[in-house]
Each structure stands twice: as structure tokens, then as C-alpha cells.
Amino acid sequence: MIFFKIVVFLLVVNMTPALLAMVLGDRGNLPLDLNLALGNGRPLFGHHKTIRGFLGAITAGSFVGFFMGFPFWVGFTASFLSMIGDLLSSMVKRRLNIPPGEPLMVLDQFFEASMPLGFFYKTGYLSFPLTLVALFFFVVIANAGSALSENIQVPGSK
Numbered sequence: 001m002i003f004f005k006i007v008v009f010l011l012v013v014n015m016t017p018a019l020l021a022m023v024l025g026d027r028g029n030l031p032l033d034l035n036l037a038l039g040n041g042r043p044l045f046g047h048h049k050t051i052r053g054f055l056g057a058i059t060a061g062s063f064v065g066f067f068m069g070f071p072f073w074v075g076f077t078a079s080f081l082s083m084i085g086d087l088l089s090s091m092v093k094r095r096l097n098i099p100p101g102e103p104l105m106v107l108d109q110f111f112e113a114s115m116p117l118g119f120f121y122k123t124g125y126l127s128f129p130l131t132l133v134a135l136f137f138f139v140v141i142a143n144a145g146s147a148l149s150e151n152i153q154v155p156g157s158k
Contacts, residue, residue: 002126003130003133006125006126009061009065009068010113010117011141012061013057013061013116014082014109014112015145016057017050017054028052030052031046031051032049032053033049043094046094046099046100046101047100049086049100057083059079061078065078078120079116081116082112085114086112089111109142113134113135113139117138120134
């Protein structure tokens with residue numbers, strides 16, 4: 001069923017930056033915001049959002065999506081939107097003075113899932129009700145995975 005395929009796709013995109021950090025450690029983890037701080041001194045995204053993670057997730061999503069049967073451009077676009085959503089969540093968290101890596105349930109996953117799911121809805125892959133169900137499933141599964149990963153030490157984190 002396309003619904004499950006899309007949820008799995010989003011989970012792969014979501015997990016890719018953390019997996020890259022586990023495998024590569026500090027190699028290539030240049031912050032995406034290049035340590036840019038806004039007028040209030042808070043970082044734009046924070047040091048956890050790296051060029052490696054951003055590009056790795058888009059690359060993995062593009063190819064995984066293709067191998068799952070989506071046209072390459074669909075996997076690329078959905079992965080890109082997911083990472084833009086992730087950056088949006090991080091930017092909001094920095095404005096709320098929540099440190100990088102500190103979880104904020106639901107917000108952490110909402111934009112990361114809702115942006116690509118909106119794309120899947122607009123391109124006809126999902127109905128609106130299934131889009132909402134996919135969003136719910138993704139948020140629940142990603143939150144559970146995030147809670148489990150708190151016990152795994154990732155090089156360069158916290």
C-alpha cells in the first residue's frame with residue numbers, strides 16, 4: 001500500500017542524518033548555517049544541522065524513493081521538502097531558546113513530515129485523510145525512535 005511506502009520513505013529520510021553522524025563521526029559535519037547567529041545571538045539552526053546530513057538525506061531519499069517505485073524527481077522533491085521542514089523546526093526551536101539536540105515532541109517531526117506529505121497529497125499519491133493518518137503515524141514512530149536514540153551516543157552530540 002502506498003501509505004506504508006510513504007511512511008517508510010519519510011522514516012529513511014529522517015534517520016539518514018543521524019546514521020551518517022554515527023558512521024562518520026565528526027568528519028564532514030560542517031553546520032548548515034555556518035554558525036550564523038541572529039541579532040539575539042542564537043544560532044539560525046544550530047550545530048546539529050549539517051551540510052552532510054542535509055545533502056545525505058536528500059540523496060538517500062532520492063535513491064530510496066526511486067527504488068521504492070517513485071520517479072526520481074518525486075523522491076528528490078519529497079526529501080528536499082522534508083529537510084526544509086526539519087530546518088524550519090530547528091529555527092523555531094532556536095527562537096524558543098531550546099538548545100540543539102533537545103527534543104520538542106511533535107514540533108520536531110511535524111514540518112519534516114507535513115511538507116513532503118503535502119507534496120504527496122498534491123501530486124495525487126495520497127488522499128487528504130491518508131495524508132493526515134500518515135502524518136500521525138510518522139510523528140508517533142519518529143518520536144518513539146527519537147526516545148530510543150537518546151540511549152545511543154552519537155559522536156559530536158550533546
